[in-house]
Amino acid sequence: MTYFFLETPPTTSNAGAGWTRLRSDAGNTYDCRVVGELVSFSWRNKSGKNMESHRTTWKLDGDELVVTTDVQTVRFERAGDSVRTLK
Numbered sequence: 001m002t003y004f005f006l007e008t009p010p011t012t013s014n015a016g017a018g019w020t021r022l023r024s025d026a027g028n029t030y031d032c033r034v035v036g037e038l039v040s041f042s043w044r045n046k047s048g049k050n051m052e053s054h055r056t057t058w059k060l061d062g063d064e065l066v067v068t069t070d071v072q073t074v075r076f077e078r079a080g081d082s083v084r085t086l087k
Contacts, residue, residue: 034058039067 008025015021019031019042030043039056059066064086065076075086 010022010024013021013023015031018035019033021029021031023029028043030041032042033040037057037059038054039058041053041056043051045051053069055070057068059068063078065078065083067074067076076083077086
């Protein structure tokens with residue numbers, strides 16, 4: 001699921017039914033929906049098969065956001081109008 005950790009924020013548009021469509025600088029498109037602390041993703045792989053993930057969670061504690069997938073955990077910190085990745 002490291003595919004979802006992008007270097008720059010994606011552009012967004014409404015995909016309907018509570019989903020947001022995300023498009024990366026590389027042109028990859030996937031849909032995202034947040035319900036509580038669970039993040040779901042839906043996308044089409046290179047073979048044209050529809051894929052889904054419902055294993056990503058997030059937690060916000062003050063200015064720190066923790067995003068956990070089945071592969072890794074990444075921490076982010078908000079500082080003013082910017083967000084940076086914590087090590």
